[in-house]
Amino acid sequence: MGDRYNEGKKWAGAMDRMAGLGRRAFALAAPILDDLGQGGAVSSGMKAIQGYDQLRDNVMQVDSNVRGHARRIASADLF
Numbered sequence: 001m002g003d004r005y006n007e008g009k010k011w012a013g014a015m016d017r018m019a020g021l022g023r024r025a026f027a028l029a030a031p032i033l034d035d036l037g038q039g040g041a042v043s044s045g046m047k048a049i050q051g052y053d054q055l056r057d058n059v060m061q062v063d064s065n066v067r068g069h070a071r072r073i074a075s076a077d078l079f
Contacts, residue, residue, distance in 0.1 A: 019056075
């Protein structure tokens with residue numbers, strides 16, 4: 001189970017780095033797109049970024065909850 005968790009964590013980290021690159025590229029392109037009358041594309045890009053941020057926050061919350069439960073179970077004196 002620990003190996004899969006670590007693999008998932010590495011994958012999520014790679015996705016987050018790629019999202020960060022995309023966010024920076026979008027920040028550079030947004031003013032140009034806006035000047036070219038592509039405000040709709042900028043709005044869509046902002047919605048995509050906000051959606052990713054919400055998904056990331058949800059995943060991090062679930063991870064935090066699972067870790068908390070695992071710590072409580074591990075520290076419980078069951079036997």
